[in-house]
Amino acid sequence: MKNILVAGPFAKEDLAELAGSAKLHFLREMGKEDVEALLPSVDCILVHFWPKELTIPMVAKMTRLSFVQSALAGVNHIPFRDLPPDVIISSNAGGYSQEVGEYAWGLLLAAAKRIVKFNAAPEEYGLKSPLELGKEVVVLRGRVLGVMGYGGIGSSVAKVGAAFGMKVRAFSRKVVDDKGVTALSGELGLKEILSESDVVVLALPLTNSTRKMIGEAQLGMMKKDAILVNVARAEIVDQEAVYAHLLRNKSFVYTTDVWWLKDGKEAIPPDLPFFGLENFIGTPHVAGPSAVAHGAPLDNAVDNVLRFARGEALKNVVDRADYV
Amino acid sequence: MKNILVAGPFAKEDLAELAGSAKLHFLREMGKEDVEALLPSVDCILVHFWPKELTIPMVAKMTRLSFVQSALAGVNHIPFRDLPPDVIISSNAGGYSQEVGEYAWGLLLAAAKRIVKFNAAPEEYGLKSPLELGKEVVVLRGRVLGVMGYGGIGSSVAKVGAAFGMKVRAFSRKVVDDKGVTALSGELGLKEILSESDVVVLALPLTNSTRKMIGEAQLGMMKKDAILVNVARAEIVDQEAVYAHLLRNKSFVYTTDVWWLKDGKEAIPPDLPFFGLENFIGTPHVAGPSAVAHGAPLDNAVDNVLRFARGEALKNVVDRADYV
Numbered sequence: 001m002k003n004i005l006v007a008g009p010f011a012k013e014d015l016a017e018l019a020g021s022a023k024l025h026f027l028r029e030m031g032k033e034d035v036e037a038l039l040p041s042v043d044c045i046l047v048h049f050w051p052k053e054l055t056i057p058m059v060a061k062m063t064r065l066s067f068v069q070s071a072l073a074g075v076n077h078i079p080f081r082d083l084p085p086d087v088i089i090s091s092n093a094g095g096y097s098q099e100v101g102e103y104a105w106g107l108l109l110a111a112a113k114r115i116v117k118f119n120a121a122p123e124e125y126g127l128k129s130p131l132e133l134g135k136e137v138v139v140l141r142g143r144v145l146g147v148m149g150y151g152g153i154g155s156s157v158a159k160v161g162a163a164f165g166m167k168v169r170a171f172s173r174k175v176v177d178d179k180g181v182t183a184l185s186g187e188l189g190l191k192e193i194l195s196e197s198d199v200v201v202l203a204l205p206l207t208n209s210t211r212k213m214i215g216e217a218q219l220g221m222m223k224k225d226a227i228l229v230n231v232a233r234a235e236i237v238d239q240e241a242v243y244a245h246l247l248r249n250k251s252f253v254y255t256t257d258v259w260w261l262k263d264g265k266e267a268i269p270p271d272l273p274f275f276g277l278e279n280f281i282g283t284p285h286v287a288g289p290s291a292v293a294h295g296a297p298l299d300n301a302v303d304n305v306l307r308f309a310r311g312e313a314l315k316n317v318v319d320r321a322d323y324v
Numbered sequence: 325m326k327n328i329l330v331a332g333p334f335a336k337e338d339l340a341e342l343a344g345s346a347k348l349h350f351l352r353e354m355g356k357e358d359v360e361a362l363l364p365s366v367d368c369i370l371v372h373f374w375p376k377e378l379t380i381p382m383v384a385k386m387t388r389l390s391f392v393q394s395a396l397a398g399v400n401h402i403p404f405r406d407l408p409p410d411v412i413i414s415s416n417a418g419g420y421s422q423e424v425g426e427y428a429w430g431l432l433l434a435a436a437k438r439i440v441k442f443n444a445a446p447e448e449y450g451l452k453s454p455l456e457l458g459k460e461v462v463v464l465r466g467r468v469l470g471v472m473g474y475g476g477i478g479s480s481v482a483k484v485g486a487a488f489g490m491k492v493r494a495f496s497r498k499v500v501d502d503k504g505v506t507a508l509s510g511e512l513g514l515k516e517i518l519s520e521s522d523v524v525v526l527a528l529p530l531t532n533s534t535r536k537m538i539g540e541a542q543l544g545m546m547k548k549d550a551i552l553v554n555v556a557r558a559e560i561v562d563q564e565a566v567y568a569h570l571l572r573n574k575s576f577v578y579t580t581d582v583w584w585l586k587d588g589k590e591a592i593p594p595d596l597p598f599f600g601l602e603n604f605i606g607t608p609h610v611a612g613p614s615a616v617a618h619g620a621p622l623d624n625a626v627d628n629v630l631r632f633a634r635g636e637a638l639k640n641v642v643d644r645a646d647y648v
Contacts, residue, residue, distance in 0.1 A: 128608070139423050268449070
């Protein structure tokens with residue numbers, strides 16, 4: 001039986017099926033010495049956010065390690081450079097798709113329908129002309145929804161966009177063949193989707209090529225009154241650039257559930273005073289956790305570790321070149 | 325040519341086609357004497373919210389009046405009791421469907437995804453465990469969406485619910501035959517939809533039978549953590565009952581775009597201090613106006629007046645017994 005090191009807030013009852021096909025070792029329950037003794041026989045790590053306790057010298061002692069399964073959809077928390085090149089790493093792409101897609105719609109509509117803004121000042125808005133207020137509201141039907149990254153989250157976002165009668169465009173390296181979705185890629189495709197979309201949803205992984213993908217130049221390509229929704233990773237967007245853009249363009253909205261890292265942790269609130277801006281809406285990275293809380297993504301990750309234990313083909317294997 | 329009295333904030337360019345088939349008289353541009361002189365020859369009134377200037381004695385002088393077209397979806401603003409029984413009254417049902425349906429989703433998701441709450445206190449929530457916060461978020465997939473009133477707005481709301489993978493139930497007097505939608509009606513149907521739905525969207529007209537339809541007893545039938553969304557008319561919900569229910573049930577959310585009338589006007593904020601509650605989200609009646617601002621509903625109403633001018637069959641004729 002393979003030795004699986006379980007590193008993170010996993011509940012035993014959720015790993016019951018896996019426990020029948022592999023030997024599970026729960027990092028959080030083990031003493032330091034027991035962990036040290038186990039290292040040379042670890043075959044696989046099932047990890048949530050990579051824990052500080054799992055240091056690089058410890059990884060170096062895992063001479064049998066051949067597979068790392070992330071329970072998070074993103075894998076950028078994994079220390080790629082310190083893992084031997086033959087270690088396979090799988091993301092949990094798809095495991096959070098529906099829940100994160102739903103959350104993207106929450107942010108999108110809270111922005112488009114000005115709900116946060118109106119709810120904050122009933123005395124003020126109750127006195128204004130409904131027609132004047134109505135003009136501020138963005139109607140979705142017939143508008144263009146640009147989905148950046150067309151994996152599980154992106155396609156789940158697109159499906160709802162179609163139900164609202166929006167024109168859906170997808171920016172993706174992969175082939176997109178969903179009915180009614182226009183696929184774009186490359187430098188020209190990026191320019192097209194940014195310039196033509198009324199709403200842009202970021203659903204890309206954070207990789208070498210997506211880091212700071214949305215900077216000053218790209219924001220400048222977007223419509224003045226566009227809504228930019230981030231449920232991916234904060235670092236895809238340049239913090240200083242988007243803050244400056246929000247200051248200059250009062251009808252542009254940035255709304256995000258994800259935050260720029262500071263000392264290895266997402267900083268909420270961030271360094272710049274986004275929360276003081278009326279054209280900003282932020283939530284404390286709950287989209288993924290809402291999926292975890294309801295149990296969906298773990299099933300995906302555990303299923304893949306089960307495949308590993310049984311010697312079957314692995315899913316969601318990432319290209320390490322994207323991260324190193 | 326028929327004489328149409330245009331009463332409300334209508335723009336001439338929007339009535340251009342109608343002007344070719346009928347004689348239009350703009351109440352807002354007319355002197356008192358001219359209006360008095362016109363009354364006996366008015367055939368039809370195209371009205372927004374029934375204006376105070378159009379008094380009952382004036383209506384009594386409109387001996388030729390045979391048709392009133394409301395530009396609002398609801399017709400409860402029209403003085404039914406003072407209009408002779410042979411006057412036909414048409415609502416503008418359907419004219420606002422998509423926009424109001426979109427707005428319902430904005431309120432629904434702002435509540436379900438706790439966006440207003442989280443955005444209001446980044447310092448507080450940034451320190452909490454993402455998993456604890458994630459548990460507060462309502463995931464829609466697989467949950468039950470109850471749509472009360474299955475006209476244009478209701479069916480538009482249902483369509484998006486299906487795209488989110490929700491189980492959709494509709495409460496309606498009419499036959500509902502949309503695929504995947506379970507139809508309910510009557511006293512038992514009301515009990516069933518209220519008790520089984522995770523989210524209830526009110527999309528009913530305000531009539532004698534829907535006024536205070538949601539009172540203490542009905543709120544008591546609902547799930548403790550349900551979300552009640554009102555994009556119809558405030559008076560369908562009993563103000564005191566829902567306020568008391570929110571105080572007692574912190575995980576129940578009431579979110580509304582519509583307000584209880586006070587001195588003939590919607591009062592925002594209302595008499596009771598809803599805006600002090602964390603489980604309440606309110607917006608200043610902008611869903612319909614967002615449709616008006618984008619031009620959609622007027623087309624519907626004007627088209628019906630055009631039918632009247634041409635002697636064709638009228639659409640959206642209301643049953644006066646529902647209102648008197």
